Amino acid sequence: MSPDASWNFAPGILIGLAVYVGVYVWRWRDCRVGSEPHPPSRWRLASFLLGVTALFAALVSPIDILGEQIISMHMVQHVLLLDIAPVLIILGFTKVLLRPATRRIHWVERRVGFIASPLFAILFYTLAMWFWHVPALYDAAAENSTVHLAEHLTFGTAGFLYWWHLLSPVSTRLRREGMTPIVYMASTKATVGLLGIAMTFAPVAVYDYYKEQPExxxxxPLSDQAMAGAIMAIEQALVMGIAIAYLFMRMLDESEKRDQREERYGTPEERAAKVQAAPGPHPGVIEVPKGQPAPARPGEGPAA
Incomplete structure (x- = not known):
């Protein structure tokens, strides 16, 4: 028996995606004209467009309708919203593209406090997956369009916050050096992967809504649930491996750029020593003419 594989041409989703693409393309083209020394590359544009395509696939293509009938397709929709689309979209940004909004982004991060921390991103990402896979909530999302929308918004927000700390071109509260990014990812992907493994090897089908669907x-129902769990577990492992490889390459690139700067200008310590050794006044150093007493420091009496 074949399921309904129609498209979901919801006007709100289509208009939102079109505006999103239009603003990005306008900004991307604007940054590539004039004298900008670091214009965004074409691969950044391609990455962003692929990310929006992933959103289109999750929300407009037959995946959306199929997800209401087949649990494994519902899982495909989840991983598109939680990982694939956020990763590709964030990789499409550069410091130049975000320059008009960078200060505003940092202002918002300071205002929201703990919500902008890496720990919150880890908890939100993990709890979102476990929360929405509680059988009663999973069934409700498949049956009710409003609950389904809330599920989508939760996954999209959790995914974007999580990957923003790892891949954002501007600084965040996550220290992206050493083992920190690996610990950040492993602590999340392992817990979510366990959920996928539990679904894969569950002895019975646990989602009543999908048990009532035709085969x-x-x-x-049990094999469909097992396939959904395998999709989750394998996707989490693959995405973690690819992301770690990317972060490692980026770390090597930043290290090479730092070595080139030090080779050309010297280390920060060497530059400071050159400033101190150079003739003339130095910042913070008071020059005293010969034969005159040194001025008193704040809080002290006159020099003897």
């Missing part, structure tokens, strides 16, 4: 594509 589309020859999938029984």
């Amino acid at each position: 589309y594509w020859g999938l029984s």
Whole structure:
């Protein structure tokens, strides 16, 4: 038996995606004209457009309708919203592209406090996945469009916050050196991967809504649930491996640039020593003519 594989041409989603693409393309083209020394590359544009395509696939393509009938397709929708789309979209940004909004972003981060911390991103990402896979909530999302929308918003927000700390071109509260990014990812992907493994090897089907669906594509409720869990577990492992490789390459690139700066200008300590050794007045140093007493320091009496 074949499921309904129609498209979801919701006007609000289509208009939102079109505006999103239009603003980005306008900003990308604006940064590539004139005398900008570091214009955004074409691969950044391609990455952003692929990310929006992932959103389109999750929300407009037949994946959305199929997710209401087949649990494994519902899981595909989840990983598109939680990982694939946020990763590709954030990789499409550069410091130049975000320059008009960078100060505003940092202002918001300071205002929201703990919500902008890496720990909150880890908790939000993990709890969002476990929370929405509670059988009663998962069934409610499949049955009710309003609950389904809330689920989508939760996954999209959790995914963007989580990947922003790792991949953002501007500084965040996450220290992206040494083992910190690996610990950040492993602490999250392992817990979410366990959920996928639990679904894969569960002895019975736990989602009543999908147990009532016909056996589309020859999938029984239990085999469909196992496939959904495998999709989650494998995707989490693959994304973590690719992200760690990318972060490692970026760390090497930043290290090489730092070595080139030090080779050309010297280390910060060497530059400071050169400033102190140079003739003439130095910042913070009071020059005293010969034969005159040194001026008193704040809080002290006159020099003897």
